Amino acid sequence: GAVVSQHPSWVICKSGTSVKIECRSLDFQATTMFWYRQFPKQSLMLMATSNEGSKATYEQGVEKDKFLINHASLTLSTLTVTSAHPEDSSFYICSARAGTGWTEAFFGQGTRLTVV
Amino acid sequence: AQSVAQPEDQVNVAEGNPLTVKCTYSVSGNPYLFWYVQYPNRGLQFLLKYITGDNLVKGSYGFEAEFNKSQTSFHLKKPSALVSDSALYFCAVRDGYGNNRLAFGKGNQVVVIP
Numbered sequence A: 001g002a003v004v005s006q007h008p009s010w011v012i013c014k015s016g017t018s019v020k021i022e023c024r025s026l027d028f029q030a031t032t033m034f035w036y037r038q039f040p041k042q043s044l045m046l047m048a049t050s051n052e053g054s055k056a057t058y059e060q061g062v063e064k065d066k067f068l069i070n071h072a073s074l075t076l077s078t079l080t081v082t083s084a085h086p087e088d089s090s091f092y093i094c095s096a097r098a099g100t101g102w103t104e105a106f107f108g109q110g111t112r113l114t115v116v
Numbered sequence B: 001a002q003s004v005a006q007p008e009d010q011v012n013v014a015e016g017n018p019l020t021v022k023c024t025y026s027v028s029g030n031p032y033l034f035w036y037v038q039y040p041n042r043g044l045q046f047l048l049k050y051i052t053g054d055n056l057v058k059g060s061y062g063f064e065a066e067f068n069k070s071q072t073s074f075h076l077k078k079p080s081a082l083v084s085d086s087a088l089y090f091c092a093v094r095d096g097y098g099n100n101r102l103a104f105g106k107g108n109q110v111v112v113i114p
Helices: none
Strands: A004-007 A010-013 A019-025 A032-038 A044-051 A067-073 A076-081 A090-097 A111-115 B003-005 B010-014 B019-021 B024-026 B031-038 B044-050 B056-058 B064-068 B073-078 B087-095 B108-113
Touching: A004 A090, A010 A019, A019 A032, A019 A090, A019 A111, A032 A067, A032 A076, A044 A067, A076 A090, B003 B087, B010 B019, B019 B108, B024 B073, B024 B087, B031 B064, B031 B073, B044 B056, B044 B064, B044 B073, B073 B087
Parallel strands: A010 A111, B010 B108
Antiparallel strands: A004 A019, A019 A076, A032 A044, A032 A090, A067 A076, A090 A111, B003 B024, B019 B073, B031 B044, B031 B087, B056 B064, B064 B073, B087 B108
16 A cells, blocks of 8 residues: 655654654655544544645644644645644644545554653 | 444454454445554554445455445454454545545454453
């Protein structure tokens, strides 16, 4: 299957700082990328959907000014958690898909964010 | 809006026994159904999908799933479970109207007992 690489795998940051997470599709062009947040032993919560070259579409209740998403190219999307707080600590996962049809989405390995 | 139900929190099975993880769905139109597996602190790995065609779908690592339209179900099965199959399993669905969004179930923790 297609490979999606997410970096870093884990990060610890201080409250008030910003953290950037990268999501790259290594062997295909990702027209759409998705960012999820997952709490322990829970399902994935979709945060936003981004299409290359356009603004991300955020789900209801997700602060777009806090979770900045940039999908600047067909192989890279970034999620920046701005002014992080301990409650932002979570597991963040990206996924990417190549087309708008029925193709399955491929997932990155996730990023464990801990805000202290 | 599409939705998925995975009724059980945890599935315990002895190694070598058949494994079944249940999933029912709700969509408008034709469903596109997926199963993913997640190991601790990792992303999701694609197992299999149903789009159209044969109701029995075979996927990775010996897993298969059966699409049942009348029961709106897509249960995941494996004839003989391995200890290494212990993980979190997610069922997901999207509708066929070009909606990009996947709806995930809450996940099922599978524990295979040696």
